[in-house]
Amino acid sequence: MSLAAPRALRVGLLGCGVVGSEVARRLVENTDELAERVGTRLELAGIAVRRTGRTRPQALDPGLFTTDAPGLVKRSDVVIEVIGGIEPARGLILTALEGGASVVTANKTLLAEDAGTLVDAATTAGCDLYFEAAVAAAVPILRPLRESLAGDRVLRVTGIVNGTTNFILDKMSTEGTGFATALQEAQAHGYAEADPTADVEGHDAAAKAAILASLAFHTRVVAGDVHREGIREVSTAVITSATQIGHVVKLLAVCERHDDVDPAAVSARVHPAMIPAGHPLASVRGAYNAVFVEAEAAGRLMFYGPGAGAAPTASAVLGDLVTVARHRLHGAGSRGSGHNDGRGDPAPPRLAILPIGAIVTRYHIALAVADRAGVLAVVAQEFARHDVSIETVRQEGRGTDAQLVVVTHRATDAALAATVAGLRRIDVVREVSSVVRVEAEDA
């Protein structure tokens, strides 16, 4: 080891929104502590923004701001990308990697859409690509999946990875609030955007599911591979039904291996589900996130924490920054080093994605039915016709309120869909009021 002080590393920051400002501020304010962690100083080389002249955090030297993002990338040893979205983020990250810079990004949308291109570019360049902040903000989940569990075999990942929908479902569950009111409260708290589509329809969770599945199973899964259902259909009646069977409703991201069907197949899906009130995921309240991992040897692990927010996201970005900076300082993680810890998972897309029809789980089905003798027999026959085995049936209400609540044993989504279609054709069934998956029963 050389006795000369190593040169400072130049950090280029792309984007200065809520997360970018927080990263910049902490980078400047904690410069001594960071230097101690890394072994050399991290110098903020510039902050690329769309327009200069806006009001910016006071602690930051106005001279740092530039609209020339490609120029900043070229003079940086490490590039932090917190612009979000596909372009210009992708182009700038590729420019950075091709130029031999390490990259830290929080961009879940881009990673879920096209991680392959980025990982390949990092591998070719021999540079680091870290993205812990892309899933569950500061909750360290990607690094444990790709490093701590690298000697194990992950079987299933079940996550609450969207704080907005968890806040809404938690409100509905604990206070009996309806969906619309709960959504308004989430917006008032700043947990939901004015246009809540990305959260409520499950797009955000699906992007994270794709990233989790890719790392957990050492393959490539993109957002388009993820079956997705949002929470708009979750009524207060569904929440009440869940409570009656000792469950709570959560929007889950479920990534699974399917060794029984095909050892070379995995799946990823996002949908509301009823989970037992005693499951560790059930106690995840408000806008918190948690990821439950089941691995062959490690057993059941859970990672829990705030899934969003400027400070937690900045924490994850800076943790990655310290790692890639250490690698560069010591000759790893930069051009030609051959070091491969930090390039995403270099595995090819070798595992098939099982279609949703083949996925096996349990279901909770509520049916509005005619209040007459023999209804149960007719309904039960329809389940039997599709080989869907019933675990419990409860008859509730009388007259026009008469309903049947059925909880099934494990069945494929295809068999269940066929059953539901069949039920809709039966004249004593007035309506299929709700169909909700029941998950995490064996934990």
Added chain:
Amino acid sequence: MSLAAPRALRVGLLGCGVVGSEVARRLVENTDELAERVGTRLELAGIAVRRTGRTRPQALDPGLFTTDAPGLVKRSDVVIEVIGGIEPARGLILTALEGGASVVTANKTLLAEDAGTLVDAATTAGCDLYFEAAVAAAVPILRPLRESLAGDRVLRVTGIVNGTTNFILDKMSTEGTGFATALQEAQAHGYAEADPTADVEGHDAAAKAAILASLAFHTRVVAGDVHREGIREVSTAVITSATQIGHVVKLLAVCERHDDVDPAAVSARVHPAMIPAGHPLASVRGAYNAVFVEAEAAGRLMFYGPGAGAAPTASAVLGDLVTVARHRLHGAGSRGSGHNDGRGDPAPPRLAILPIGAIVTRYHIALAVADRAGVLAVVAQEFARHDVSIETVRQEGRGTDAQLVVVTHRATDAALAATVAGLRRIDVVREVSSVVRVEAEDA
């Protein structure tokens, strides 16, 4: 990157008890998957045992066993130490590092006693030293602390890090079992040793607290620095009292910074404590472990999973093995590489350890008192005399069962100890029945 296939890495395994056997078995059975993760084959070079000729796991070639541990160390690229205890483990690890081998160990006792010597040796040799399995088995907690949170500032770590005592306290809490019966059940389940001292007296948790504090605060804390109280004094009355104030009793390892007293001081302590039933740590059941981390930017994180067992421990060891093997393959983490991710935290012991007397927390105190007017005034005066502010007092029972239950505001341990000594001198106080800290209130 070279096109020639890289040579296999020789792995020397020291110890073949429950954990060692499991590591060896998985190393042999999952050799293809591990090779894919690492980029080259991991070859089990030998297994050092005290005596050969014993019955060993069938999957293992008898020719692998040797009693010449130093010889095995010398011909290994990576050494896995799962012997436990101080010697010969320490000597063999030092020999390995001096010889340029990377080391993976699960040895909490040794790390809590003398991590400094090992970390210094690893730094001098430029070799990796990983030990995720030493705390909470497969729950990834050390890597998140030293890598994911490297750009943040950890303020407090509160852990349930001993499965045996958590099993016992959980039994007492949920089934009303006494301590002795709960301990017997733990022994019957294989969770507790025939001699349960290390668990019950908090030695095991204290070793883990020392390791957690060292990594969380980038300093050196040894087991002897950790204030330690076991769970033998936890009566069913204490458990019931906790329930009455909406709390549960857990054996906690608490590692804290004390910015208000001295920014250069930290503390580590292990003791039973009452925590609110709604706190994430309260729902950690049976022999599970969990570590709750509070960091400046990241906020509140929790890591949860099985804290012991052969398979979970082997998962953590193999995760570390994949990492150090990748580093070696790519020229980092081996002699002279200068790579420093994996040497424990290279920081010197720069932070002072605050003595227990200076630690501030809340207390739950039960007093058997004379059933007469004015008792409360006398008792309250004693608290006031030592500047310990009372939050609530509850009078219970009559006659010889009369008691006062006091919950204090935050006070130093020294002030509380003086108060308790004073209470013992008051004639209307027949007995100070219990003094239990109340923690995790602000979460």
